[in-house]
Amino acid sequence: MSEPAYLDTPQGRRIAYHQTSGRGPGVIFLGGFKSDMQGSKATHLEAWAKAQGHAFLRFDYSGHGQSSGAFTDGCIGDWAQDAQAVIENLTEGPQVIVGSSMGGWISLLMCKRIPQRIAGLITIAAAPDFTEDGYWSAFDDDQRAMLDRDGHVAVPSDYGDPYIITKRLIEDGRDHLVLRSPLPLPFPVRSLQGTADKAVLTETALRLLDHAQSNDMRLTLVKDADHQMSNPENLDLITATIYEVLRLSGK
Template sequence: MTDATYLETPQGRRLAYHKTDGAGDGRPGVVFLGGFKSDMGGTKAIFLEEWCRARGLSFLRFDYSGHGESSEPFTDGCIGDWAEDAEVAITELTSGPQILVGSSMGGWISLLMTKRLHDRVAGLVTIAAAPDFTEDSMWAGFTQAQRLALDMVQHVELPSEYGEPYVITKRLIEDGRDHLVLRDPVPLPFPVRFLHGTADADVELSVALRLMEKSVGEDIHLKLVKGADHRFSTPECLDLIGTGIEEVLARL
């Protein structure tokens, strides 16, 4: 595998990325936006890179600051920082319209990008999207002791099935409140495909239904996959991600 290339952001962060050029036939490119504490070397990102290369589509995958090969400690970051990273990566590293593919937290980031870069977004595919999770999942689920610890020592630790505990900072929670998207209608005036597994133990099905309810647009579909978990990385699930992109392309 080739080494990552790096992009310096206006905020002084150094983002690692891999970019695949397309056939130059005018079709939109694809940008993958990963999840919380994940990286661009995951199964879905690599699958999409190969999928796009086989079809002559440009593709971008990158690590937010504090993730993967990018600079900064993870615990220094927050939704606002990672949204800034995504905005500069899309602006500086792609040209023309793009189809955003957002996984978990990347679904939230992609929704923020539809507001900030609406002229550049041709379509949207989300996978187990987790908009507003810092408030509606983390903060809402904290005990009184955890909330007190967050105030006193500025962080709490949450267990994770993916390895070491998640260190959740007070800044992450407070900054998340400045970027909530499900409190108002979400305009999505382009083809949209939401994918969600019924066995997702990290993002409840109610989140997908609420996102569907809040979304405003003429071509928005929610596909529920019985038995699929949060990773959504089985061969069958990966094929469904590709199908989602194909459906968006066909509608453009």
């Protein structure tokens, strides 16, 4: 495994990344909550982009993978800053963004902040506003009291140790919600969602489809696919979708 390069952000965080040169628009992968750039989707897409001759970039948010910081110190606002710094400092021109789970939410924030740098968007089990509509709305009175008293609460995870959900994560999330205000997406958008996903329900994908303002947005429901969407058939669907968006962007 090759060593990553690092970008120091204006906020003082050190972001680890792997970048492949190639023609544009480049493809940038934004991973999910507590995931990292060594995952199967990120590495598969990198290999595909290399084979196609397209520029590609994968990175770890602060508190994730090989980047600086502790996961429990981070929040949506921090990770959005990380993504924006990566896009603005490491790439040129419009990019095709691929956002997985929380990365879908971060991607939508990029679409609002720097739409001129977005050539197209692919979301995979996108989880916009999950801190509010997922965690906070599901917390009972005891959990809400614990969050206020202790500053954090442990939530069971299907992927190993419980997730530590912090008060800062919840409160900061409210400053970055994307499904409560206009969401213009003036470029090709393709959303992929598994029907067997237990972390992000199909209703969330339909809500995003209904809420976004786009002349070219499509949602593909994949029967029996789970939240990971990382088996060979799913990975082929993702790369085919990226190819479609690249074609529509004229590249």
